[in-house]
Amino acid sequence: MARSLLLCFLFAAALTSSITEAADDNRVYSPCSDSTVAIGDGFTFGIVFAARDSFFGTNRSVQYSPCDRRRLSLNGNSELAVFRPKVDEITLLTINTSSSSSSFRPDSSKGYMVAFAGAKYAARSVPIMVADNDHVVTSFTLVLEFQKGRLQNLFWKKDGCSKCSGNAKFVCLNKEQCAIRRQSCKNQGGQVDCSLGVQLAFSGTDKHYTAMNSWYEVANLQQYSLYGLYSNLKNSLSSQFSNFF
Numbered sequence: 001m002a003r004s005l006l007l008c009f010l011f012a013a014a015l016t017s018s019i020t021e022a023a024d025d026n027r028v029y030s031p032c033s034d035s036t037v038a039i040g041d042g043f044t045f046g047i048v049f050a051a052r053d054s055f056f057g058t059n060r061s062v063q064y065s066p067c068d069r070r071r072l073s074l075n076g077n078s079e080l081a082v083f084r085p086k087v088d089e090i091t092l093l094t095i096n097t098s099s100s101s102s103s104f105r106p107d108s109s110k111g112y113m114v115a116f117a118g119a120k121y122a123a124r125s126v127p128i129m130v131a132d133n134d135h136v137v138t139s140f141t142l143v144l145e146f147q148k149g150r151l152q153n154l155f156w157k158k159d160g161c162s163k164c165s166g167n168a169k170f171v172c173l174n175k176e177q178c179a180i181r182r183q184s185c186k187n188q189g190g191q192v193d194c195s196l197g198v199q200l201a202f203s204g205t206d207k208h209y210t211a212m213n214s215w216y217e218v219a220n221l222q223q224y225s226l227y228g229l230y231s232n233l234k235n236s237l238s239s240q241f242s243n244f245f
Contacts, residue, residue, distance in 0.1 A: 024086070031082055032067035034121050036149040038206045039088040045117035045144070045154070047198075050078040052112040052127045065122035066114065087146075088212040091200040097136075097187060115142055115154045125154040130196065135171055135179035139163075141199045143215055149207025 024042045028035035031046035048055075048066045056063050066080075085091040111131045116124040130137055145153040164170035164178035169192060171179045185194035203215035 029084070031117050032119055034118050034150075036207045037087050037146070038149060038208055039210055039212065041087050041206075042084045043087050043117075043144070043151075044082065044084045045115060045151075047081045047083070047113050047115050048078060049081075049111075049113045049130065052129075054078065055112070055114050055124075055127050063124065063126070065118070065124045066116050067119055067122055085200055087206065088202045088214045090214045090217055093198040093200060095196040095198075097185075097195050115156075117151050117154070121150055123151045123153055125156055128156045129173075129177070131182070134182055135173065136182055136185060136194050137173070137177050137179045138194050139178065139197050139199070141201065143201050143203055146202065146204035146206065146212065148205055148209065152204065 023040065026035050026037050026041035026043060029044050031044050035043070037043050046066065053060065055066070081095060083093050085093070111129055112127040113130050114125055114127050116122070125142070128140070141157040141159065143155055143157055144151060145155070158176045161170075161172035161175060161178050164172065169180060169184055171181060173179045180192055180194055182188050182194075184190040184192045186192065187194065201215040201217070202212040204212055206212065
């Protein structure tokens with residue numbers, strides 16, 4: 001019996017220099033519906049985790065959106081995460097894979113993920129590897145490209161292996177991605193938190209023809225790890241709260 005898709009509305013830690021929050025005028029909440037957005041609106045998109053071949057048609061030459069009924073079945077060992085970040089805010093999306101209560105295992109879902117949104121104007125990223133039998137990739141950068149407020153493309157930006165060079169806990173895969181050996185992860189009995197972190201940025205223009213700038217800000221932040229900054233903040237806050245009890 002095929003296992004149903006797991007719908008995860010997950011925590012998104014957003015970094016922004018704006019003090020006042022713009023109103024969210026986007027009333028489209030399904031990742032398989034079309035919307036036109038302005039800066040400050042919420043935007044819903046999904047990430048599916050499955051075997052690489054599951055994202056392609058029978059001839060393996062055409063990649064369909066997970067929302068497309070012509071696609072191959074994504075039932076079985078597939079997982080779905082749905083997010084709603086604010087448009088043009090630098091955002092860190094996290095998926096907990098280290099907690100004993102977490103049922104999500106990227107390696108058990110055959111190790112690839114695709115980001116997607118839209119129906120008539122469907123957009124999807126190429127499949128990118130998350131895990132194989134020996135490694136887990138935990139840090140990603142996803143760029144959402146808009147034109148006049150309509151999503152045109154989603155693409156993964158690979159930053160090479162400079163961030164993990166010289167660190168024995170990491171392995172450089174294909175000179176493109178820093179990966180952690182699975183036996184080092186907490187859910188495999190190791191000491192490393194292998195939760196997934198997706199650094200999100202926006203480019204293009206919104207429905208008011210206003211340019212989105214978070215992509216340029218992310219480019220300037222590439223020397224830093226947003227997941228590391230978030231983890232340090234979380235640990236600091238947890239320590240402060242523990243002082244009250």
